[in-house]
Amino acid sequence: MNYVHIVAxxxxxxxxxxxxxVGRARASYGVKAxxxxxxxxxxxxFRVHMNTxxxxxxxxxALLIAAVYWPDAIVAGVGAVYLVGRFVYRRAYLADPGRRQVGFLLTVLPIFALLAAAVFGAVTRHAS
Structure with missing residues (x-):
């Protein structure tokens, strides 16, 4: 089973x-396309959707490139944190946009970790 592909x-x-x-919110609040x-x-x-x-x-x-160089389960685990972070972000943003920081961090930190893993893997593999 390819966990990275499942996360993707x-x-x-x-x-x-x-x-x-967003479509449901559009209907509920009468915002016509x-x-x-x-x-x-x-x-x-709408902003949660666009930010996502x-x-x-x-x-x-970042997820797919990191998976080329690192174990599938580890990369997928970092990706799972991203997925949870998106739900945390959405919930907080809908309640009070000023309280979205935890969800935002749970989203961007995994992205930066995956980017670093992808770059490090590409550079070290290329150099050898």
Missing amino acids: VLAVLQFFFFGIL PATAGHELFDRA LEQLVGFLP
């Missing part, structure tokens, strides 16, 4: 799930 698929599914929740702003709670759901997309752009390549 879960990250994409999480992104789509957050998008469905193509508007991307309206009711404050819709705006928060912004983070996903760095997360997926």
Whole structure:
């Protein structure tokens, strides 16, 4: 079983799930497409979704490249922290955007760890 690929698929599914929740918020708060702003709670759901997309752009390549050089279970474990962080971020942001720091850290720290692992693996493997 390739745990890294499972984490990658879960990250994409999480992104789509957050998008469905934006659609529900759009309907609940009467924000008609193509508007991307309206009711404050819709705006928060929309920003969580967009921030998730912004983070996903760095997360997926870092995850997949790190997995080339490091054990699957370790890389997947770091990726799982990212997934949990996204849910923590969403919950906090919807309640009070000023309290999103823990979720944000649980998202960006795994990305930076995976990026460092990817670069270190690429540099040391290339040098040998």
